[in-house]
Amino acid sequence: MTEKEIEKLERTYSETKIQHICVEWFRQTFQNVANLLFAIPNGGPRSPKSGSMRKYEGAISGVADLILLFPSGGKASLCIEMKTPKRKGKSAGNQSQSQKEWQGLVERYGSVYVVCHGLIEFIEKVCLYLRADPKGYIRDALLNYETYR
Numbered sequence: 001m002t003e004k005e006i007e008k009l010e011r012t013y014s015e016t017k018i019q020h021i022c023v024e025w026f027r028q029t030f031q032n033v034a035n036l037l038f039a040i041p042n043g044g045p046r047s048p049k050s051g052s053m054r055k056y057e058g059a060i061s062g063v064a065d066l067i068l069l070f071p072s073g074g075k076a077s078l079c080i081e082m083k084t085p086k087r088k089g090k091s092a093g094n095q096s097q098s099q100k101e102w103q104g105l106v107e108r109y110g111s112v113y114v115v116c117h118g119l120i121e122f123i124e125k126v127c128l129y130l131r132a133d134p135k136g137y138i139r140d141a142l143l144n145y146e147t148y149r
Contacts, residue, residue: 006118011085013084022066025123038069040066040067041054062099062103066079068126075111078126080114081115112129120141
């Protein structure tokens with residue numbers, strides 16, 4: 001597949017599906033630190049009771065969808081907010097105010113925060129954080145995209 005073909009395909013996917021693809025790519029690519037990238041079950045619809053339970057357990061509004069708990073370049077972690085890509089006639093997914101506030105907090109205390117709208121952008125930002133050249137990883141992802149779905 002080409003980058004354009006992937007971007008077109010991902011415009012039809014939900015944020016959840018795109019996040020799954022990104023996590024699958026990461027875990028297959030960086031197996032030695034695969035489990036240091038994890039999802040924060042903070043979003044999505046839920047009943048008032050389950051919402052209250054999450055808050056009781058410590059959930060915080062605005063927390064990023066994924067966290068890579070691996071220090072790199074003097075930074076503590078990489079926080080990744082997944083958003084849908086731009087769709088015909090619509091804008092790309094945007095951060096909420098609570099997400100912007102949480103971003104400011106984690107950046108102030110030594111973490112990197114990024115917003116990703118698809119696999120290629122995810123690869124670029126993860127590689128930048130890990131100080132790796134993304135070109136080879138993108139080339140590999142284009143060849144193996146079907147295995148991440």
